[in-house]
Structures are given as C-alpha cells and as structure tokens.
Amino acid sequence: MIRNTIVILSIFTLIVGCMTTSKEMTEAQKAEYLTLGDSLSAYTQQMLLKNLTKAIEASGTAGAVSFCSESAIPLTNEAAATHQVAIQRLSEKNRNPDNTLSSETDMKAWEVISGLMQDKDVNPKHWVTKDGEAVYYYKAIPLGMPTCLSCHGNKDTEIEAETLQAITMKYPNDKATGYEMGQLRGIWKVQLK
Numbered sequence: 001m002i003r004n005t006i007v008i009l010s011i012f013t014l015i016v017g018c019m020t021t022s023k024e025m026t027e028a029q030k031a032e033y034l035t036l037g038d039s040l041s042a043y044t045q046q047m048l049l050k051n052l053t054k055a056i057e058a059s060g061t062a063g064a065v066s067f068c069s070e071s072a073i074p075l076t077n078e079a080a081a082t083h084q085v086a087i088q089r090l091s092e093k094n095r096n097p098d099n100t101l102s103s104e105t106d107m108k109a110w111e112v113i114s115g116l117m118q119d120k121d122v123n124p125k126h127w128v129t130k131d132g133e134a135v136y137y138y139k140a141i142p143l144g145m146p147t148c149l150s151c152h153g154n155k156d157t158e159i160e161a162e163t164l165q166a167i168t169m170k171y172p173n174d175k176a177t178g179y180e181m182g183q184l185r186g187i188w189k190v191q192l193k
C-alpha cells in the first residue's frame with residue numbers, strides 16, 4: 001500500500017514537474033527569443049523611421065502626422081506578417097488608443113523595461129516572458145532623436161502650432177507629448193509564439 005502510494009506520488013511529481021518546466025524557458029531558449037525579438041524590432045524600427053523621414057521631407061512635420069496615423073500600424077503589421085509574428089508599439093502615455101498597455105503582462109513589461117532604463121550598462125533593454133503557450137518579447141523605444149520632439153516634445157516650445165493641431169484633430173485624447181530626449185517613449189511588443 002505504502003509502496004503504491006510512493007509510486008503514485010512519484011508519477012504525480014514527475015507530471016507536475018514536466019508541466020512546470022514546459023511553462024518556463026531554458027536560458028538557451030530565452031537567449032534565442034531575445035535575439036529573434038531584437039532583429040524583428042530593429043527591422044521594423046528602421047522601416048518605420050525610413051518612411052517617417054521620407055514623409056517629413058515630402059510634406060513637413062505637420063503633414064507627416066497623417067503618415068504616422070495612416071501608415072504606422074499597417075506598416076508594422078506588414079513587417080509582422082512577413083515574419084509570421086505579431087508586432088505592436090505600446091505606451092503608458094499613448095497617442096493612438098490602440099497602443100495602450102492592455103494586459104497584465106504588458107504592465108509588467110513596462111515596469112521591467114522602465115527599470116532597465118535606469119541602468120546605462122544594460123543593453124539592449126529587452127525582456128522575454130512566457131504566458132501559457134504564448135511567448136512575448138518587449139523592448140524599450142527611447143526618445144532617441146531630436147526629430148521625435150517635433151511631435152512628442154513640449155507643446156509650447158517644440159511642437160509647431162500646425163503640427164499640434166494636426167495631432168489634436170486625429171487624437172483628441174493624445175497623451176504622448178511632453179517628452180525629453182532619452183526618456184522611455186514606448187515599448188515594442190512582439191508575440192513570437
């Protein structure tokens with residue numbers, strides 16, 4: 001009887017053990033996901049920046065607001081579809097209502113990445129986590145260039161009146177102004193699995 005109980009208990013421990021390991025990632029898996037997330041987010045960022053620069057050259061900063069509102073999400077989705085993943089840009093102070101931190105994992109990611117922003121020696125400022133079967137990669141989007149200030153900086157001194165008007169028309173609930181160089185503007189979220 002005792003023997004049977006021990007056998008049953010061991011089998012139970014084994015099963016539970018296997019279940020928990022399947023929920024966590026090995027260090028090697030983590031490293032692999034981080035590398036994949038880094039390259040997908042870098043690719044998407046470069047592609048967005050290239051198109052933003054073109055839009056500013058063609059129609060000025062105020063004109064480029066429509067580029068951002070019409071093309072930022074579709075272009076991001078296109079990049080994601082090519083690689084069969086889902087990619088988003090989220091923020092605690094979002095401009096587009098679709099870019100809000102919406103899950104508990106998103107909030108946790110914001111907290112972790114904000115923490116990494118405090119440490120100059122940690123690079124890249126990224127994080128990967130597993131939620132059930134899903135794997136999410138997150139990475140900091142710092143306000144890295146003076147160009148960003150012309151649409152995300154100080155409303156009185158850095159954003160031109162015409163640009164501000166274009167932003168307010170499209171995003172009446174905009175929270176994404178008042179940033180300074182180097183601050184955390186948003187985070188990449190890539191669902192890898």
Ligand code: HEC
Binds near residue numbers: 093
């Ligand atoms: C021409 C104005 C303009 C410039 C310049 C600009 N942005 Fe934005 N940004 C926008 C608009 C408009 C949106 C909302 C896009 C949408 O609807 O998805 C946005 C959205 C974002 C988001 C997604 C989160 C949110 O608030 O909705 C991030 C992150 C972001 N911008 C970062 C940057 C960074 C970093 C730079 C500088 C490299 C930059 N932006 C330059 C206009 C601009």
